[in-house]
Amino acid sequence: MHEALEALFLGVVEGLTEFIPVSSTGHLLLIGHFIGFESAGNTFAVMVQLGAVLAVLSIYAGRLWNVMRAAPHDPEARRFVWTVLVAFAPAVVIGVMAHDIIKTVLFETPRLIAMMLILGGVVLLFVDRLAIAPKHDDAMRLPIWTALRIGVIQCLAMIPGVSRSGATIVGALALGCSKRAAAEFSFFLSMPTMLGAFTYDFWKNRDVLDAEQFGLIGLGFVAAFVSGLCVVRWLLGFVARRGYAAFGWWRIIVGTIAMIWLTFG
Template sequence: MSYLHSIILGIIEGITEFLPISSTGHMVAASAFMGIAENDFTKAFEVIIQFGAILSVLVLYWKRFLPSWPFYKKLFVAFLPTAIIGFLLRHVVDQLLESVQVVAWSLILGGIVLVWSDKIFAHLTAVGRKTGDLTYKDCVKLGLFQSIAMIPGVSRSGATIMGGLSLGMQKKEAAEFSFFLAVPTMAAATLYKLLGIYKTIQHDQIGILACGTFVSFVVAMIAIRFFMGIVTRYGFRGFGYYRILLGVIILVLLYTGHSMTAG
């Protein structure tokens, strides 16, 4: 992996982490397209640079993260299902990350759900529950929804947002809670991956990781603002159509003999 690869993947991560279009799915597909070899470092890279995007949430929403124990308790409860399920299925998830075909089908199915959700949850644009209204039982349900996103291409933010809408949350509130829940989730994933590679990581790889993380941080700051404006005005339908189109393109490439397997 080169610095150019790191910058490109950092841009992709920053744009896609908080949009309901699957950052992991995009990075898996982009890595395969660029011919980046699959190994322990590149797999860890795709997870670790997500921490840069997570830092953008802390910067943009720092007031929400001031000492507020009820808020932290709800985040922790919502985080637990993903932490437990992710640990138990970590080897299965690593295998799925190698499948571009899984990504493609997940993009299409998730896109259909987003298009459908705009019709079903149209009334939640201006009305609905807020984060403060969530019970601990609601938080567990949101954590279970987020766990679905361990399948590459599903989208962590998209799954969490759909969970929030199903609980009657406002679209804006559901989107913001998906941002907040990303902080402990991706911090834990980053730490786990770092512990797995720190003994074998090489000096030049540290620079590549730092580069991708910084780029994802800067780009995510812009993407979050863009996303909130789009959701408030137009909902999720456009993202759904984009997912379906991208998934179909990937499948066409695969089924017409184009190799999208990293070398």
């Protein structure tokens, strides 16, 4: 029962933090470290993310279905599909090559995670204050080259604490996307990225997952889906009005508290 409650709590944290630029994986790993939550092969922190991604898919299902239906005869629809796939491609290459190092070294280094939270917060504050005139207001009409560069930047998030959404949003803002378009493209890119991470991690750890582990992942999955729904609906309006500074400060505060706890706790 104790582990089940921890899994539910961590699932809620995942859903609340997956799409805001604060590093859901960093939060899960740090909280898991401090409360003593363990999962075989560190699979929980990766596989539970699919719940949050399905929350995005459910919200954008209508638009995505229309795109897929139109793709065979509509060049604009095909172009959007290609931009997402091109942006996803770097994560496939780097993720497969670096998977073992990420899971056995980086995931096991809480001080690194805390440092990345602080550093990422500083970067987010800096980029949010830049007076960059947006060149791209529609996340579904980004140039292919812009999408590829966002995808390369996304790979930085394989270091836990960097934040996948944070990396893609900062990259998109720096490349001339509006704040809303940056958040939306991050949503779209999360779908193949997290599905790919889930599938590959499941395959790599299939021999160490048992019924208990699947049960905990399932609880976290459901909690992440429900909390993710709330965040996605709220986030776009928030960033359009207020930008990303609040998330930068949140990262710095959480990272600093974690570093102090790791040093003196």
